[in-house]
Amino acid sequence: MVWTPLHAKIHRTIRSRHLFERNQRLLVAVSGGQDSLCLIKLLLDLQSKWGWYLGIAHCDHRWRSDSEANANHVENLAKTWGISFYLETANKPINSEAAARDWRYQALSAIAQANNYQYIVTGHTASDRAETLLYNLIRGTGADGLQALTWQRPLTTGIGLVRPLLEITRIQTEQFCQEFKLPIWEDSTNQDLQYARNRIRQELLPYLRDNFNPKVESALAQTAELLQAEVEYLEKTAQQLRGAALGVRHEEDSLTVFPLRLNRRVLQKAPLALQRRVMRQVLQQILTDAPSFEHIEKLTALIIAPNRSQTDPFPGGAIAQVEGDWICLK
Numbered sequence: 001m002v003w004t005p006l007h008a009k010i011h012r013t014i015r016s017r018h019l020f021e022r023n024q025r026l027l028v029a030v031s032g033g034q035d036s037l038c039l040i041k042l043l044l045d046l047q048s049k050w051g052w053y054l055g056i057a058h059c060d061h062r063w064r065s066d067s068e069a070n071a072n073h074v075e076n077l078a079k080t081w082g083i084s085f086y087l088e089t090a091n092k093p094i095n096s097e098a099a100a101r102d103w104r105y106q107a108l109s110a111i112a113q114a115n116n117y118q119y120i121v122t123g124h125t126a127s128d129r130a131e132t133l134l135y136n137l138i139r140g141t142g143a144d145g146l147q148a149l150t151w152q153r154p155l156t157t158g159i160g161l162v163r164p165l166l167e168i169t170r171i172q173t174e175q176f177c178q179e180f181k182l183p184i185w186e187d188s189t190n191q192d193l194q195y196a197r198n199r200i201r202q203e204l205l206p207y208l209r210d211n212f213n214p215k216v217e218s219a220l221a222q223t224a225e226l227l228q229a230e231v232e233y234l235e236k237t238a239q240q241l242r243g244a245a246l247g248v249r250h251e252e253d254s255l256t257v258f259p260l261r262l263n264r265r266v267l268q269k270a271p272l273a274l275q276r277r278v279m280r281q282v283l284q285q286i287l288t289d290a291p292s293f294e295h296i297e298k299l300t301a302l303i304i305a306p307n308r309s310q311t312d313p314f315p316g317g318a319i320a321q322v323e324g325d326w327i328c329l330k
Contacts, residue, residue, distance in 0.1 A: 001045050006176055010042050010164055011049070017151055019162050020119060023051040027086075027117035029108055030056045032074045032185030035123035038173035039165055041180060043121070044081060055084040057111050057120075059104045062093045063189065070185050077183070086111045097195060109156045117159065124149055124163040127170035130220035131200050138196075140293070143234075147227035166225075169217050238277035241270055245278060259330035264322070267303045275300050286318055286329065302327045 014020055028043060030036040043054055058074040060067045071087055078085035088107035094100045108120045129149045136145035155161040165173070177184055193199050208216045245266045262282070267275055279299040283291035298311045302322050310321035320329045 002180075003045075004176070004179070006038075006168065006172065007042060007045055009167070011046055013167065014046075014050075014164055019152060019164055020050065020052070023053075024119065025053045025055070025115075025117045026119050026121050027055045027057050027108065027112045027115070028121045029104075029123070030058055030074050030077070031123075031187065032058070032070050032077075033123075033187055033190075034177045034182075034184045035125055035128075035165065035170065035173045037077075037123075037182045037184060038168075038176045039121065039123035040077075040081075040083075041176070041182060042164075044083075055086060055115065055117060057086045057088070057108055059107050060087065060089040061100050061103070062090045063095060063100070064187070066188075070187075073183070073185050084115075086115070097197065105155060105161075109159060112159045113156070119160050119162050120155060121162050121164065123165055123173070125165045125168050125170055125173060126221035127201075127205075127217045129166055129224045130205065130217040131197055133220050133224050134200050134204065135197055142293075143227045143231050147224045147231055149224065150228055166221065234273065234277055238274050238281060241267070241274050242278045242281055259328065261323075262327040262329075263325060264303050264327055265325050267327075272300075275303055282329070283314070287315055289315065299327075 020026065026043065028036070028040050030040050040054075040056065043052065046052075047054060056074065056078045058071050060071045064070070071089070075085050075087065088111060090103060094103055105120075111117070112120055132149045133146050136148060139145075149163065149166065151164075151166055152160055152162045176182075189195070190198060191202070193202060205216065213219055242262075245262045246260065247263065260282070262278075267278065270278075276296055280291055280296050283295055283299065287295070295314060299320055302309060302311070302320055305322050307322050307324060310319055313319050318329055320327055322328075
């Protein structure tokens with residue numbers, strides 16, 4: 001086996017960030033593109049050092065005429081490498097990026113649960129992290145959206161999602177595939193400029209690279225990394241403040257029973273950033289969709305509003321009203 005600097009980097013990353021332990025079962029999502037081929041090759045080469053059991057999963061969205069051939073290509077690679085292969089095919093073509101992502105994670109989770117895999121591993125890179133930051137910034141978001149692509153997170157009970165390549169750019173994965181002559185399957189939809197992410201990848205990032213910073217992807221990925229740690233800290237602190245405002249001692253107790261009462265005197269002592277986070281956490285539990293900036297702001301405003309002030313109804317009909325020292329949601 002040829003041991004490259006990229007092998008050494010990923011080996012160190014997995015160990016230092018505690019992404020996996022030895023002898024665990026990893027289900028690797030492989031589309032056939034350069035990033036996922038780079039990922040599976042690296043994990044295969046590191047397998048002897050870690051004792052992993054590796055499987056390959058491929059999700060066929062049925063939104064391209066060559067999608068079946070793409071799936072067969074990945075299956076043949078799995079056979080060549082002697083790895084278990086799992087295929088999930090959509091019942092009907094999925095045409096939106098968000099719907100495709102949701103279906104893909106549901107499919108991967110089902111495969112992992114049925115076959116006792118502890119982790120689902122994807123080939124997201126620093127380039128994807130940069131694109132996600134720009135995409136969410138343009139749409140309007142706080143720090144949470146800017147750092148949305150994290151190293152690991154729980155996906156479902158007993159199964160974690162891990163992204164080991166977040167410090168590697170797409171240029172590096174392409175070079176790695178060329179060096180090892182890995183047969184990349186070119187996804188034609190990646191060139192379709194009707195998708196905003198493709199316009200960011202094909203037009204915006206090259207412009208920023210040429211005119212502002214030749215290492216813009218790494219710089220943006222580093223920003224996301226810094227924000228991730230800050231978001232984790234703020235979320236934990238806000239959970240503690242929410243518990244105090246609700247008058248509960250343990251986090252599980254603040255998984256709120258509706259209707260609920262928040263102590264304004266407790267919240268008034270906190271910085272605005274934490275007040276907003278508390279209100280977002282509360283709204284996340286009572287709304288079916290993610291709360292908007294406007295939802296959070298009108299609830300936060302009640303912290304210092306006159307007595308009897310109230311909001312107009314939130315989606316679903318809940319109303320918040322000031323009753324003395326309390327904000328009552330009912």
